[in-house]
Amino acid sequence: MEKFKETLRKGALAAWVDGLGFAVAFSAVLFALYMVFMVVPNERVMGPVQRIFYFHVGAAVACYCSFGVVLLGGIYYLATRSAIAHLVGRAAGEVGFIFCSITLVSGMIWGHSAWNTWFRWEPRLVTFLLLWVIFLGFNLLNEFGDEERLGVQSAVLGILGAITVPLVVYSIQFLPQSAQLHPQVVGNRGLKDASFEAALAAGTFAMVALQFFLVWLRVRIGLLEKER
Amino acid sequence: MPDGKVALHFEEIAKAFSRQKVLNGVNLSLQGGEIVLLLGANGSGKSTLLRIAADLLRPDSGRRKVLLGERNATAQEVGYLGHNSMLYADLSVYENLAFFSQLSGGLAEALIDAWALQDIRNSLARDLSKGQLARLSLARAFLPAPSIVFLDEPTSALDERGVQILLREIGKVRELGGLVLIATHDIARLAAYAQRVLVLQQGKMACEEALGLGGSSAKALPFYHSINR
Amino acid sequence: MRRLATLLRKDLRIELRNREGLTLILGHALLLSLIASFAVGSAFLNPLSTSRVFPGLVWMIFLFAATLCIGRSYDHELVSSAMDGIRLCGVPAELIYLSKVLGNFCLIFFSHVITLIVLGVLLNVPVGMGFLQLLLVSVPVIFAYAALATLLAAVAATSRLKGMLLPLILLPLVFPILISGIELFQGILESGALPLDAVWIPLLLVADVVYFVAGINLFPILLKD
Numbered sequence: 001m002e003k004f005k006e007t008l009r010k011g012a013l014a015a016w017v018d019g020l021g022f023a024v025a026f027s028a029v030l031f032a033l034y035m036v037f038m039v040v041p042n043e044r045v046m047g048p049v050q051r052i053f054y055f056h057v058g059a060a061v062a063c064y065c066s067f068g069v070v071l072l073g074g075i076y077y078l079a080t081r082s083a084i085a086h087l088v089g090r091a092a093g094e095v096g097f098i099f100c101s102i103t104l105v106s107g108m109i110w111g112h113s114a115w116n117t118w119f120r121w122e123p124r125l126v127t128f129l130l131l132w133v134i135f136l137g138f139n140l141l142n143e144f145g146d147e148e149r150l151g152v153q154s155a156v157l158g159i160l161g162a163i164t165v166p167l168v169v170y171s172i173q174f175l176p177q178s179a180q181l182h183p184q185v186v187g188n189r190g191l192k193d194a195s196f197e198a199a200l201a202a203g204t205f206a207m208v209a210l211q212f213f214l215v216w217l218r219v220r221i222g223l224l225e226k227e228r
Numbered sequence: 229m230p231d232g233k234v235a236l237h238f239e240e241i242a243k244a245f246s247r248q249k250v251l252n253g254v255n256l257s258l259q260g261g262e263i264v265l266l267l268g269a270n271g272s273g274k275s276t277l278l279r280i281a282a283d284l285l286r287p288d289s290g291r292r293k294v295l296l297g298e299r300n301a302t303a304q305e306v307g308y309l310g311h312n313s314m315l316y317a318d319l320s321v322y323e324n325l326a327f328f329s330q331l332s333g334g335l336a337e338a339l340i341d342a343w344a345l346q347d348i349r350n351s352l353a354r355d356l357s358k359g360q361l362a363r364l365s366l367a368r369a370f371l372p373a374p375s376i377v378f379l380d381e382p383t384s385a386l387d388e389r390g391v392q393i394l395l396r397e398i399g400k401v402r403e404l405g406g407l408v409l410i411a412t413h414d415i416a417r418l419a420a421y422a423q424r425v426l427v428l429q430q431g432k433m434a435c436e437e438a439l440g441l442g443g444s445s446a447k448a449l450p451f452y453h454s455i456n457r
Numbered sequence: 458m459r460r461l462a463t464l465l466r467k468d469l470r471i472e473l474r475n476r477e478g479l480t481l482i483l484g485h486a487l488l489l490s491l492i493a494s495f496a497v498g499s500a501f502l503n504p505l506s507t508s509r510v511f512p513g514l515v516w517m518i519f520l521f522a523a524t525l526c527i528g529r530s531y532d533h534e535l536v537s538s539a540m541d542g543i544r545l546c547g548v549p550a551e552l553i554y555l556s557k558v559l560g561n562f563c564l565i566f567f568s569h570v571i572t573l574i575v576l577g578v579l580l581n582v583p584v585g586m587g588f589l590q591l592l593l594v595s596v597p598v599i600f601a602y603a604a605l606a607t608l609l610a611a612v613a614a615t616s617r618l619k620g621m622l623l624p625l626i627l628l629p630l631v632f633p634i635l636i637s638g639i640e641l642f643q644g645i646l647e648s649g650a651l652p653l654d655a656v657w658i659p660l661l662l663v664a665d666v667v668y669f670v671a672g673i674n675l676f677p678i679l680l681k682d
Contacts (some may be wrong), residue, residue, distance in 0.1 A: 078678060081288075133629035140625050145616045148245050149679070153612045156675045157626055160605070163667055167633040167660070174656050175636065226247070284541050286681055303547030314542035316533060318471045330463045332546035368542060 014220065025206075025213035032058075032206035035199040049113040054199050056106040058207030059099045063131065065211055066096025070138070071162035074155035083226075084219070086151040089158050090142050091218035095211055097135040103128050123172045130168050134161045234260025234296055234375055234407045236281065241290035242431075243276055250276050251287070252431030258409065260375070263402050263421055266411040267452045268428035274411035275311065277428065278378045281409065282308035294376060304332045307374035309382055313365045317354035321345055321364055324353055325371070334372025343367040343393055359387045366390070370397055375406040383414045395421055415449065427452045460548055464556035471533060478564060482526040486572045489518040494579040504581060511582045512642030516635055518572055519599075520628065523565040527606045528623045530561055531614045540680070550677035554607065558672070562603040569595060587645040594645065597661040598638040604668040605630060611679050637661045 036054045073089030076082065107125055108118050119125065141157050142150065238256035242249070250273045258264055268274045279285040280292055283303070294301045315324050325336035340346055343363050348356060356364065362385035369377065377398065383391055398408045399421070412418055419425070419439065425448045427435040434455075437448035472478050493514045497507060534540045543553060573591060577584035584591060606627055613623040637657040644652035 130629065130632050137626040137629045141612070141616075141622065144622060145612075149615055152678055156608070156612060156679060159675070160608070160630055160668075160671060163671060164630045164633065167664055167667075171633040171636050171657075171660055174640075282545065284544065303545055306545065308541075308545055310538060310541065312536075312538035312541075314538050314545075316467070316471060316539055317537065318474045318533065319467070323470070327463065327467050328542060328546060331460055331543065331548055371546075 017216065018220070021213040021216055025209045028202075028206040028209040032199075032202040035202040049110065052106045052110050054203030055207060056103060056110060057200060058204040059102040059106060060128070061204050062099040062207040062211035063096055063103055063128070065208055066092045066099060066135075066215070067131070067162055067165055069215065070096065070158040074158035074162070077151060077155040078159075081151065083151070084223075086154060087219050087222040088215065089154060091215045091222065093135060093138045093142060093158070094218060095214045097132070097139055098214075099207065099211055100128060100132045100135055104132055121175075123175070126175070127169055127172045130172075131165065134164065134168075137161070234301075234405060235293070236376070236407060236409070237291070237293040237295070238277075238281075239291040239293075241277070241280060241287045241292060243273075243280065243285070243287050245276075250431055251280075253290070254428070254431070254433055256426070256433060258407055258424070260405045260407045261402060262423040263398055263408045263410070263418075264424040264426060265415070265418055265422045266409055266426050266428060267413075267415070267448075268411075269456055272428045273431050274428055275380050278308070278380050278409065278411055279310065282306055282378050284308070284310075296375060301376055304372060305375045307369045307371070307377040309365055309369040309379045311380060313353070313361055314368060315353045315361070315364060318352060320350045320352050321356070322349045324364065325367060328368055328371050332372050339367045339371065342370075342397070344389065358385045359390060362386050363390045363393070366394060366397075375401070375404070377401055377406065377408045379408070379410045379412075381412055381414075382410060383412065383417060391417060415452075419445070419449070425449065425452075427455075429455060461552055461556055461559075464543075464548070464553065465560055468556065468560040472560075472564070478526055478529065481529070482522045482564060482568045483571060485522040485525055486518055486568045487575060489521060490572055490576045490579060493518060493576065497580060507580050508582050508646050509643070511576070511580055511646065512639045514580075515569075515572060515576055515642065516598075516638045518576070519565070519569050520602075520631065520635065522568055522572070523599075523602065524606065524624050524627060525620075526565060526568075527561050527603075527610050528613070528620050530557065530607070531610055535614055544680070550680045551673050553680070554673055554676040557607045558600075558603050558669070561607055562600055565603065566595070566599050569599060582646070584646075587649050590645045590649075590651050591642060594641040594651065594658075594661075595638070597658075597665050598634055598641075601634045601661060601664040601668050602631060604665070604672045605634075608668075608672040608676055608679075611676060633660065634664055637664070 032054065036051050069092035070089050073085050073092060077085035077089065104125070107128065111120060111125070112118050138154070138157055138161055142154050145153055236256065236258040238254050241251055241254040241256075243251040254273075254277060266274050266277070276285065280287050281294065283292070283294070283306070294306065296305060316327070319327065322336060322340065325339050329336045329339070340349060343366065345360075345364060345367065348360055351360075353361065353364065362382075366379075366382060366386075369379065379398075382394055386394065398410075401408050402423075410418065410422075422439055424436070424438050425445060426433060427448055429435075435448045435451045437445055439445055439448075497510060497514070502510070531540075534543075540553070544550070570592065573584055573588075573595075576582070606623075609627045609630075610623055613626060616622045637660055640655065641652065641657050641661075644655060
């Protein structure tokens with residue numbers, strides 16, 4: 001384990017992954033930007049603002065990915081007490097928080113154009129609002145928690161949070177006042193142009209790649225901090 | 229009463245607290261029938277070692293074995309006193325002991341007699357003086373007649389009568405073949421009653437010696453005094 | 458089983474003797490009920506609308522008061538390390554968890570009932586009609602909350618932020634339970650009977666099981682380190 005950490009911290013392998021990760025994430029984002037702003041035509045109903053949709057969905061997927069990493073990291077940590085598992089969980093919590101914020105803000109911007117309000121009490125937005133708060137709690141614990149016990153506590157909270165996510169998603173659907181305002185784009189075959197699908201795929205891939213790259217960076221920073 | 233030989237084994241025990249390595253590979257083997265003193269400077273890891281020994285703390289690595297004959301000692305066979313009183317401030321002396329004895333066995337009355345607590349039987353723990361509290365904590369530690377006892381600075385708040393009772397009780401444990409491990413700075417009073425002394429320094433066992441008559445020591449005590457200069 | 462009774466009796470005795478927890482939670486519940494009544498009353502809502510906001514208010518007050526109370530439920534054990542003493546008696550951590558959950562449950566359930574009555578009176582909501590059903594649905598809600606909160610209070614107990622951290626990590630997770638409670642109360646107040654076909658009841662039962670199982674498995678891990 002010590003050797004592995006060393007390699008991660010200083011070794012050539014780490015530098016390679018850094019470079020590769022950066023290249024993949026950077027080019028993915030560039031490509032997505034190109035697709036979204038250059039290739040895809042204006043959507044009929046909403047106009048240019050609709051383009052935010054491609055990043056919004058990607059951010060949401062990245063957010064769910066982060067939750068998954070937090071859960072896996074927590075379980076792995078409790079099984080092995082590996083300090084890296086704790087760092088990965090913590091990193092995913094921070095990055096996930098960012099992407100959740102992006103999802104919320106982009107969703108609200110889109111919503112403002114579509115419904116003329118910044119916030120509507122409807123399932124997806126509320127779900128992500130709750131996910132945002134769960135991430136917030138998790139990050140606050142990691143920031144202000146008791147240092148000695150932090151690994152175990154963070155893992156416990158991460159697992160509890162991840163368990164709660166499906167409960168949240170399931171329960172929000174049945175809130176009576178929530179009309180199904182969220183556009184069921186993909187299901188309703190709303191993607192008329194093939195390029196739409198490509199742009200969506202590009203956007204999603206870019207966000208997810210970016211997310212994993214950021215988690216990787218954060219883990220590296222964490223390891224370097226510990227050495228200090 | 230141990231139904232087998234009492235033994236304590238530590239193999240390469242290590243423990244770190246937020247970047248600070250407190251125990252750095254402690255190796256230790258103790259047998260029953262002895263009172264052992266654990267010495268070391270403040271911060272040398274004595275308390276941590278005792279907590280790990282009492283199974284209250286998980287070591288980061290290494291193995292801890294506390295045995296009664298062939299099997300592991302159960303929690304009721306181990307007694308422990310740490311830095312905190314482990315008592316409930318809002319309960320009386322009797323209620324505290326009754327509570328713990330209901331959980332682990334043993335009789336509250338017997339302990340009240342043994343530790344001379346009759347006068348303060350009904351006083352709330354929050355109203356006791358430091359010495360009385362110390363005596364009560366020790367009484368709790370000796371529930372319900374453990375074979376292995378770990379004490380962390382037991383004499384620091386005790387009055388003279390309390391020390392007498394303590395020496396009598398650890399003497400009893402030893403006579404029955406049990407093991408008593410005491411972390412202390414109070415060498416003057418305890419060395420005469422102990423059979424062995426250990427010195428912990430910078431997270432490792434630096435010195436170990438069986439004590440001679442009346443607590444005479446050829447190397448361990450002088451070593452300890454020298455590193456405390 | 459007997460040891461569980463011993464642990465519960467101990468908590469009860471301490472609670473009755475120093476009355477801190479009881480005073481804290483009841484005081485807050487009543488105070489918040491008063492404030493809520495003023496807040497709602499000043500809007501001059503008609504009785505139908507008051508009934509509509511009542512479930513939300515009751516559960517919100519419950520959340521605040523209960524979180525405060527459970528936040529300090531480990532205090533008297535922590536200050537003197539009595540928890541270590543209990544573990545040294547060979548009591549399995551799961552039993553400690555169970556005793557804490559049950560003890561907390563009783564306390565906050567009691568406070569919840571009082572809140573229900575007081576707020577119902579102040580806001581003129583006819584809680585008398587479906588009172589038993591309201592209590593019945595409160596049981597799984599409060600149990601899920603107690604299971605979760607008891608576990609997280611152990612997490613927050615040793616942190617620097619002390620009382621501030623528990624609400625921050627607990628409340629985000631509590632929403633599904635909260636929503637269920639509110640919707641069920643809504644249903645009972647509207648129809649006077651239990652909305653048995655609603656999705657909330659299975660959801661609550663799932664939450665109960667999930668959080669209790671998680672708690673009983675994770676609590677020993679928290680304690681050991």
